[in-house]
Amino acid sequence: xxxxxxxxxxxxxxxxxxxxxxxxxxxxxxxxxxxxxxxxxxxxxxxxxxxxxxxxxxxxxxxxxxxxxxxxxxxxxxxxxxxxxxxxxxxxxxxxxxxxxxxxxxxxxxxxxxxxxxxxxxxxxxxxxxxxxxxxx
Amino acid sequence: xxxxxxxxxxxxxxxxxxxxxxxxxxxxxxxxxxxxxxxxxxxxxxxxxxxxxxxxxxxxxxxxxxxxxxxxxxxxxxxxxxxxxxxxxxxxxxxxxxxxxxxxxxxxxxxxxxxxxxxxxxxxxxxxxxxxxxxxx
DNA sequence: TTCAAAATTGAAATCATTGTAAATAATAAA
DNA sequence: TTTATTATTTACAATGATTTCAATTTTGAA
Numbered sequence: 001x002x003x004x005x006x007x008x009x010x011x012x013x014x015x016x017x018x019x020x021x022x023x024x025x026x027x028x029x030x031x032x033x034x035x036x037x038x039x040x041x042x043x044x045x046x047x048x049x050x051x052x053x054x055x056x057x058x059x060x061x062x063x064x065x066x067x068x069x070x071x072x073x074x075x076x077x078x079x080x081x082x083x084x085x086x087x088x089x090x091x092x093x094x095x096x097x098x099x100x101x102x103x104x105x106x107x108x109x110x111x112x113x114x115x116x117x118x119x120x121x122x123x124x125x126x127x128x129x130x131x132x133x134x135x136x137x
Numbered sequence: 138x139x140x141x142x143x144x145x146x147x148x149x150x151x152x153x154x155x156x157x158x159x160x161x162x163x164x165x166x167x168x169x170x171x172x173x174x175x176x177x178x179x180x181x182x183x184x185x186x187x188x189x190x191x192x193x194x195x196x197x198x199x200x201x202x203x204x205x206x207x208x209x210x211x212x213x214x215x216x217x218x219x220x221x222x223x224x225x226x227x228x229x230x231x232x233x234x235x236x237x238x239x240x241x242x243x244x245x246x247x248x249x250x251x252x253x254x255x256x257x258x259x260x261x262x263x264x265x266x267x268x269x270x271x272x273x274x
Numbered sequence: 275t276t277c278a279a280a281a282t283t284g285a286a287a288t289c290a291t292t293g294t295a296a297a298t299a300a301t302a303a304a
Numbered sequence: 305t306t307t308a309t310t311a312t313t314t315a316c317a318a319t320g321a322t323t324t325c326a327a328t329t330t331t332g333a334a
Contacts, residue, residue, distance in 0.1 A: 014281080051284090085256065090260060091263070114265075120222065125209075125229055126228070126253045128233060189316095192291065
């Protein structure tokens, strides 16, 4: 609790009860919660909670660099508190998202951490050649 | 045109004019169109076109294995006609998605095909350990 | 305590996608 | 060709996640 307060303050975020709870929820939940998941978990403790607060807060956290949206499938957005880039594993049955080791290198292995791998998806993000030509980057 | 007809028929899909146009659109557009993109392009030729037809058709194509949804960012769904798995590059400025070579191996390079790489995103998909334990797979 | 700024809230709006049922077109049988 | 059957397309309503916005509440400084 005090630890979370410190982390938020270091990033210039006022540690309101809602923000602390949301951060706590993101830390504890190993499956990368959606906005809905977060809302349902915290609503039990703070019944006056608004969904807008969840969206405001994850946006604030993302802007401040302590949170990263993970968009893999189904149009759903999940959130990852780890700032360091690392591979993810998404279950096609339950939709949960797990973190994998950063320097993971899977060649022929079909299994990792007990998960059965069926498909790999790699994407690079940046500025495409067309947009680079238009403006200076 | 005749070529597209054949491809569809081989997959057991009746080649209606809408389906041919949608397939054609997916082939020509190098940026992986969204459902909205497809609608706007084809609407010019077929003004009676319904958005539902776009969604029906991309679902049909996906089920038949000739199309793959690409979900990278922004909650948007784009479509990729290539059936073979390969890396993608998504532009953070314009949102367009480009195909990259299948066996691409980028280590320190910051550039590929003229695109500036800022971030890499790797994801594995399959059945997680929890779901495997529950049922047999 | 008072006041202004920041944070939270609920309700309405938006927007992509899905569901549904009617209309239309294509195909097969008589 | 006519009719019946089936597949396809369409319009419109419904859904659900997210955003907008104005009003209310909380906070912190003076």
